[in-house]
Amino acid sequence: MIGMIEISNLIKEYSGKRVVDIQSLQVDPGELFGFLGPNGAGKTTTIRILTTLTKPTSGRALINGSDVVRDLSKVKLEFGIVQQHLSLNKDLTIAENLELHARLHHLPKAQRTKRISELLDYVELSEHADYLIDDVSGGMKRRAMIARALIHRPKLLVLDEPTVGLDAQTRRKVWDLIRKMNSDGTTVFLTTHYIEEAEALCERVGILHKGKMIAIGSPLGLRQKLGMVAVEMQTNGNGTQYRYFPDRSLAAQFVQGLPGTNKLAMRESNLEDVFVELTGQKVMES
Numbered sequence: 001m002i003g004m005i006e007i008s009n010l011i012k013e014y015s016g017k018r019v020v021d022i023q024s025l026q027v028d029p030g031e032l033f034g035f036l037g038p039n040g041a042g043k044t045t046t047i048r049i050l051t052t053l054t055k056p057t058s059g060r061a062l063i064n065g066s067d068v069v070r071d072l073s074k075v076k077l078e079f080g081i082v083q084q085h086l087s088l089n090k091d092l093t094i095a096e097n098l099e100l101h102a103r104l105h106h107l108p109k110a111q112r113t114k115r116i117s118e119l120l121d122y123v124e125l126s127e128h129a130d131y132l133i134d135d136v137s138g139g140m141k142r143r144a145m146i147a148r149a150l151i152h153r154p155k156l157l158v159l160d161e162p163t164v165g166l167d168a169q170t171r172r173k174v175w176d177l178i179r180k181m182n183s184d185g186t187t188v189f190l191t192t193h194y195i196e197e198a199e200a201l202c203e204r205v206g207i208l209h210k211g212k213m214i215a216i217g218s219p220l221g222l223r224q225k226l227g228m229v230a231v232e233m234q235t236n237g238n239g240t241q242y243r244y245f246p247d248r249s250l251a252a253q254f255v256q257g258l259p260g261t262n263k264l265a266m267r268e269s270n271l272e273d274v275f276v277e278l279t280g281q282k283v284m285e286s
């Protein structure tokens with residue numbers, strides 16, 4: 001099967017500093033894949049390479065079989081992108097922004113009107129179609145950006161930090177939309193530095209640290225590898241220490257063997273634990 005995204009030995013350097021160094025990654029058609037890493041890990045740079053905005057220093061990236069450097073015009077038809085910053089025209093309404101984008105994609109007039117009304121309905125913005133961008137909430141702006149990215153029916157939707165800056169309730173609405181697009185057949189590749197977003201949404205995640213992919217798997221698979229149960233021990237002077245166990249009974253055995261002076265907590269492990277164990281750093285910290 002041809003991967004929707006295929007990366008091999010992909011390197012990007014700025015002034016000799018290596019910010020992306022990914023040996024290999026394949027995202028299959030239909031997947032909902034998350035790229036997890038702290039600020040500065042290289043997520044946006046990787047997205048910029050995949051979406052033809054910047055060229056890799058070396059290595060290869062293919063989108064649905066087309067090379068992001070050599071087959072530029074073909075690649076551009078394969079993906080839609082929602083960038084981290086607001087990239088809508090503030091002087092236009094939501095519908096006008098979509099209209100502008102549809103024209104850029106050379107959709108004939110009759111198709112444009114139909115597609116825009118379909119998409120507004122899809123992202124639940126039909127009632128706000130004539131609102132200026134400045135007058136709508138952050139969540140609506142994000143949904144309008146998603147609608148715009150889908151105008152040409154791309155097979156791959158790339159989302160860079162899709163819920164950054166949104167409140168918890170609005171974030172969940174955007175998650176629902178992402179799940180809906182994915183179950184309707186669109187491959188989704190998103191970046192996030194929110195652990196709960198990766199756990200809630202992604203079938204597979206790749207953990208990026210200092211430009212390198214240090215782990216890849218399902219959130220559950222990565223937790224199983226570490227141990228499903230965490231024991232937290234507060235030690236005098238040494239902060240909190242963590243130990244991981246396959247199940248609660250093994251964790252309980254370990255706890256029973258400890259001197260009674262330590263403050264202890266037993267809980268389920270999570271992706272944050274995986275990240276901290278692999279990098280010695282919290283995702284949100286840097």
Ligand SMILES: Nc1ncnc2c1ncn2[C@@H]1O[C@H](COP(=O)(O)OP(=O)(O)OP(=O)(O)O)[C@@H](O)[C@H]1O
Pocket residue numbers: 014019037038039040041042043044045046
């Ligand atoms: N145009 C550029 N010139 C020089 N350095 C850059 C450039 N773009 C990114 N970098 C550097 O590359 C590294 C990776 O940045 P990148 O934006 O890809 O990280 P990120 O994981 O997406 O983080 P964020 O979520 O903050 O965008 C950072 O150290 C950044 O300073």
